Amino acid sequence: MNIKEIIWKKLGEDFRPYRTSCTCIPPFTYKALLAEDKIGAILPSNVFVQQ
Template sequence: MTTFGIRKALRATYDEAITRVPEALKAEGFGVLTEIDIQSTLKQKLGVDFRRYKILGACNPPLAHEALQAELEIALMLPCNVVVYEGDDGKAVVLAIDPTKTLATTGNPKLAELAEAVKQRLTRAIEMLE
């Protein structure tokens, strides 16, 4: 399986995780700005069934502000996507984008520094989940 970011399979169910993830993010200074329900969208738009799967757009306002000051057009890479989906075993899987693979690739040293700080916070948020 290819990993595109920070990943953790939980013992929690999807329903438990979908309420705990925003709390864990909040503990690290993030708020959830957007929520995309992939299951519902695919059902409505294509008439197909898909597992429970949500994309949360997480933002840490002070770090986002710093990033925008360093590079005005960096908003293309904001907010940080955090995914919660129901695994085949009925347990939740949580993923977060690794900003050192996105923000840090711009060549701007300030963004590389911020990317590392964001990665550390997202990693801590995910690690506190069970």
């Protein structure tokens, strides 16, 4: 999933290129990634790729 695109569509916010295998709650994912860019390691997803 393209997190950058999902955040833009759901929240109208711009975000760096970031992909994951899934995201359950985009607003919480966005806030968590803003607070800590390595938070993807503990979010409930199998694969994260950030630029």
